[in-house]
Amino acid sequence: MASILSENGVHITHGRRRLSNSLGLGCADAPFATSGGSPRRVPFFMRPAGPVARLLWRVLALVFVALGLIGAFLPVLPTVPFLLAAAWAAGRGWPALEHRLLAHPRYGEYIRQWRLRGAVPxxxxxxxxxxxxxxxxxxxxxxxxxxxxxxxxxxxxxxxxxxxxxxxx
Known part of the structure; x- marks a missing residue:
């Protein structure tokens, strides 16, 4: 399986993080990145979340997954937009859940197409x-x-x- 680009720019391959992100900044967990020998600050949204922030991102991802599950059974509540939001939140604090959503047999393709091209069926x-x-x-x-x-x-x-x-x- 090819690597999947997560919401925060980290490539995920089989649930593991690669050491480079989409911006070519080197290790995604490093607070500074070097390019041409001069260090530059990594933007705050590329830094790893602290334990409290990671917990909040996980809670938010679970809320969106729960709403998506409810939407799967209620015709008035959409499923995929909530799963898109869940993948977005999981990408910031729960890479394993993000990977599961991206690899989901029914809804994963919609999430991947949205991320790649902003496509809607x-x-x-x-x-x-x-x-x-x-x-x-x-x-x-x-x-x-x-x-x-x-x-x-x-x-x-x-x-x-x-x-x-x-x-x-």
Missing amino acids: RRAKWTATAMMALSSAVLLATAAPIAVKIGAPVFMAAVAIWLWSRPDN
Whole structure:
């Protein structure tokens, strides 16, 4: 299996970290990197998380995985966006979970395609657009304030435009 680029720029191969990241800064765990003999500071988001931060990233990843699991059984709650967020959070504090999500037989491909190209499957685009249109129609039939009746559909239309601007798988 080829290496997979994690969210924080570290290549993961079979659940292990390689010593170089995507920016070519050398060891991802080093606070300084050298290029041409002069040390430069590694950005804070490339440094390893401390124990408290790692715990918080893990908790956040678990919350997103739980929401994704709920979404697998409830048609009104999407699964893949929560798994995308879980992989993002896991990439900062739980590389093993991130690797499991990336290697998942059903949802791993969606996560990898999103990371590589920002791609969204055409079927997901159609489903999301239909659900937003249905939600807007139901909202217009309710006694919601006029600002909500206008603002929510405008926001959903903007999301739909952005969604359709993404490449397909």
